[in-house]
Amino acid sequence: MMHLDSKTLDQFNAIGPQKEKDNPLVVVTFAINREGAYYYATDYDPNSQTFFGYIRGSECDGYQHFGFSKLKIEELREISTYVHREPQPIQTLIPELACTNRAKKLQSIRGISFSRNLKDRTV
Numbered sequence: 001m002m003h004l005d006s007k008t009l010d011q012f013n014a015i016g017p018q019k020e021k022d023n024p025l026v027v028v029t030f031a032i033n034r035e036g037a038y039y040y041a042t043d044y045d046p047n048s049q050t051f052f053g054y055i056r057g058s059e060c061d062g063y064q065h066f067g068f069s070k071l072k073i074e075e076l077r078e079i080s081t082y083v084h085r086e087p088q089p090i091q092t093l094i095p096e097l098a099c100t101n102r103a104k105k106l107q108s109i110r111g112i113s114f115s116r117n118l119k120d121r122t123v
Helices: 006-015 073-078 096-110
Strands: 025-032 037-045 050-056 062-067 079-089
Touching: 006 025, 006 037, 006 079, 025 050
Parallel strands: none
Antiparallel strands: 025 037, 025 079, 037 050, 050 062
């Protein structure tokens, strides 16, 4: 079973809960080499040993909870773990999230409709 070291736990504790933030800081990134998936951990609950963060490259990209079991820790050799010495804003690591967040805010504030196809975009 994989565990986080005390420095990493201290980073999560110092930053505190980030679920409601638009641009949370990523403390740890897990890369599943075989799947090409990335798990960006922004929160960690030591009691339940679960993370909250953004999952990219899996069947359902987005923010969600995940634990060591979801990371298939039994195959450690296929997982690369990056502990960020300086936690990075998620929108730095995944720039398209910044565009998505801005578009959602504009849409909710101004009632603007956005389409994936730029030709069909209405503003």
